[in-house]
Amino acid sequence: MKQCVAVLAPAEGWEPLCQRFKELEFLFVPPLTCVPMDSAAFSYFLSDLAVGRFDAVVMTCPMAVRAVIDIANSRGMLNRFISSLARTHLVVIGDRTAESARWNGLRVGSVSPEVSNDALVKHVQALPFRGSIALLRSDRGTRALPRALVECGWTVTEVPVYSPRLAQSEDMELLLDRMEKREVAALAFPTPLQTEAFFVQFFERFDREEGMALLEGVAIAAMSAEVVKRLDDHGVQADIIPKMATAELLIEAVADHL
Structure with a gap:
């Protein structure tokens, strides 16, 4: 079974970067609408x-x-x-x-x-x-x-x-369902706003203790130092940080980690 990577962004611009990693399943879930x-x-x-x-x-x-x-x-x-x-x-x-x-x-x-x-x-x-x-x-x-x-x-x-507005979408609900079933191997956060929007919805669905337990074993990828700081604000540690803050290197770093 392929490991699932959830990218907290629209598929536009991201999907082509992920196509060569055939061994992984990618979900594109924008937590924001603009x-x-x-x-x-x-x-x-x-x-x-x-x-x-x-x-x-x-x-x-x-x-x-x-x-x-x-x-x-x-x-x-x-x-x-x-x-x-x-x-x-x-x-x-x-x-x-x-x-x-x-x-x-x-x-x-x-x-x-x-x-x-x-x-x-x-x-x-x-x-x-x-x-x-x-x-x-x-x-x-x-x-x-x-x-x-x-x-x-x-x-x-x-x-x-x-x-930016919260995108409380069916895709987000499906992602949270899969996290609850422990079917998600990694979460990739491109920007601080997308990070914040995800955790607002995540901790609305799960209480703090349950949510932190569900994040155990999930690789957390942050594209930039600003995202790392926003993760820290929620008590979440980044496991994966690319050497440069680009979309391509973020996806490569996630694939290498998994």
Whole structure:
């Protein structure tokens, strides 16, 4: 019987990375759904982008890309947005975000390879210019990131473009059922928000003692130091941490561990 690995993320972008590991069964269970946030902040961002006031724009994840495209399209301004964005330097985090951006017609200036705030700050710090930067992300992003960019000499404009919501789905219930039957060998956590969303639902289903008992023997994989910290907040120790915070290396590390 194949060992089961649950990746706490949508199949999009992850499934192709897992296909070569035929000896494992992969489940893709997103614990979050994301709601685009059309707001005055986005209106100001579009106006400033159109007149060239940003030297760089950061999109933190595929969800941010999809939200921005959805908002611009709903306003009937998608083509204008894409052409305006092409005149500035677009930074994205990770290959999955880059793929999503390019698929939606966006020109990517550079890719921060690791999915972590520290790696993003180092990447932006290495750019050969400074100026004004727009940070497009969720409305629950950590304050540490804009502070670090300011310390690097950037003027930062935060633009919340989506709001994460718990995805209390049938897939999540099925995953928790399989955990209760001890049919899950590993859990892979890509981001702190996905980690938090999983444990909110996990500890709603199981009390603390029962939940911690069910996690015994399950390999816990964390893609970044930020995820490790969020796991620590719940009293859960990471067993698997890839040498770099990328989706591909996370899956490889899980497969090697099992």
